[in-house]
Every structure is written in structure tokens, then in C-alpha cells.
Amino acid sequence: MIRNLLLTLTILVWSTNGWAKDFxxxxxxxxxxxxxxxxSVNKKISTLPGVDAESVDVDLKSxxxxxxxxxxxxxxxxxxxxxxSGFRLEKLSEVERPxxxxxxxxxxxxVLDMKLYxxxxxxxxxxxxxxxxxxxxxxxxxxxxxxxxxxxxxxKPVLMGRQQVMxxxxxxxxxxxxxxxxxxx
Numbered sequence: 001m002i003r004n005l006l007l008t009l010t011i012l013v014w015s016t017n018g019w020a021k022d023f024x025x026x027x028x029x030x031x032x033x034x035x036x037x038x039x040s041v042n043k044k045i046s047t048l049p050g051v052d053a054e055s056v057d058v059d060l061k062s063x064x065x066x067x068x069x070x071x072x073x074x075x076x077x078x079x080x081x082x083x084x085s086g087f088r089l090e091k092l093s094e095v096e097r098p099x100x101x102x103x104x105x106x107x108x109x110x111v112l113d114m115k116l117y118x119x120x121x122x123x124x125x126x127x128x129x130x131x132x133x134x135x136x137x138x139x140x141x142x143x144x145x146x147x148x149x150x151x152x153x154x155x156k157p158v159l160m161g162r163q164q165v166m167x168x169x170x171x172x173x174x175x176x177x178x179x180x181x182x183x184x185x
Contacts, residue, residue: 022052023072024097027065028090029082032058035136035162037087039155041065043170044081048073053169060165063090108141108183116178119146121153124178131182132158132166139185141167146179148172 027045032038038058042065046053050071057066075092082089112131116124135142135158144154151170159168173179 022068022070024068024095025066025073025092026095027067027078027092029058029063029065029087030090031085031087032060032063034160035060035165036155036159038165039159039168040085041082041087042168044085044087045078047081048077058165060163066095108139108185110181111184112180112182114180116180117176119150119176119178121150121178125157128154128157131180132162134184135166135168135182136162136164141169141183143169143171143181143183144178145171145173145175146177147174150178154178 029041032041038060042056042058045051045056045065045067048069050069051073052068052070055066055068059065073092075089078092079089112134118124121128131142134140142158146154151172155168155170159166
């Protein structure tokens with residue numbers, strides 16, 4: 001009897017993983033004018049519970065944002081992340097699957113792996129701008145690992161004023177270094 005009960009529970013637990021569903025959304029966000037705005041929208045949406053940060057795709061020109069989540073996302077919760085940010089959610093709809101973003105399935109190649117052992121961001125501002133130029137001109141992904149206090153100082157020269165959106169992920173660290181990795185397709 002206990003054996004049958006355990007077998008039934010095991011099958012039930014395994015089968016619920018098959019029921020797990022990703023929810024795919026498309027949103028229209030107003031107020032974005034540059035790549036830094038798109039980064040901010042991406043970052044804010046990525047903070048929602050269940051949202052796959054890698055799935056967030058922002059189209060600056062149209063204001064369209066697509067993303068996937070392991071749990072339902074309500075309009076109210078998405079609007080709440082934009083409070084006091086200057087961005088406004090116009091529309092949120094659940095879609096069958098996120099529309100293709102036009103990105104190749106080809107794995108990106110690491111073309112730059114740089115570690116700076118100085119936290120003086122002003123000294124390297126022209127380097128950050130050059131990296132931003134390279135990233136903006138290609139399908140790219142930029143990973144930056146640095147102390148949390150440097151996020152804006154690092155991202156402004158990379159993103160500010162640009163009309164081309166690039167995938168950027170900032171990862172706060174406790175080290176006294178700035179680590180940049182640029183991947184290109």
C-alpha cells in the first residue's frame with residue numbers, strides 16, 4: 001500500500017514538471033528614446049518574479065518588448081516596475097510564443113575579454129565609448145561585472161544617446177575590478 005502511494009506521488013511530481021508552462025508576453029512601452037532607456041526597461045522587467053532575464057527583448061523604435069516568464073505577469077505588476085521612471089505601459093498581451101527578434105541561432109563569439117584593475121571610470125570613458133560603438137554596430141552581447149555603485153558610470157558612455165539597442169547585462173560584484181566581455185555574432 002505504501003509502496004503504491006509512493007509510486008503514485010513520484011509519478012505525480014514528475015508529471016507536473018511536464019505541465020510547467022512558460023508565459024510569453026508582448027508589451028508596448030512608451031517613453032524610451034535611447035539605448036540607455038531600453039537597458040533600463042529590460043532591467044526593470046527582468047526583476048519581475050519568474051521572468052527569464054535572457055528572454056527580454058526591447059525594440060527601441062517601436063517600443064515593443066517581448067519576454068517569457070515561468071509565472072503569469074499582471075498588467076498591474078508590470079506597470080508598478082515603471083513607477084517614477086518616465087516609462088509608461090500602453091499595452092500588455094500574452095502571446096503564443098515571443099515573435100522572432102531576427103537574431104541568429106548561431107552562438108556568439110567572445111571577441112573581447114578585458115579586466116580593468118582600476119575603478120576610475122573617467123580614465124577609461126573613451127574605452128567604454130569605443131566598446132559601445134562596436135557593440136551598437138553588430139548583433140552583440142556585452143557582459144559587465146563590477147561593483148554595483150559603478151553601474152551608471154559604466155553604462156552611460158556605452159549606451160547614452162545611441163539609437164541602436166544592444167544586449168547588455170550588468171552583474172554587480174564585490175571585487176575591486178571591472179570585467180567586460182563582448183560577444184559578437
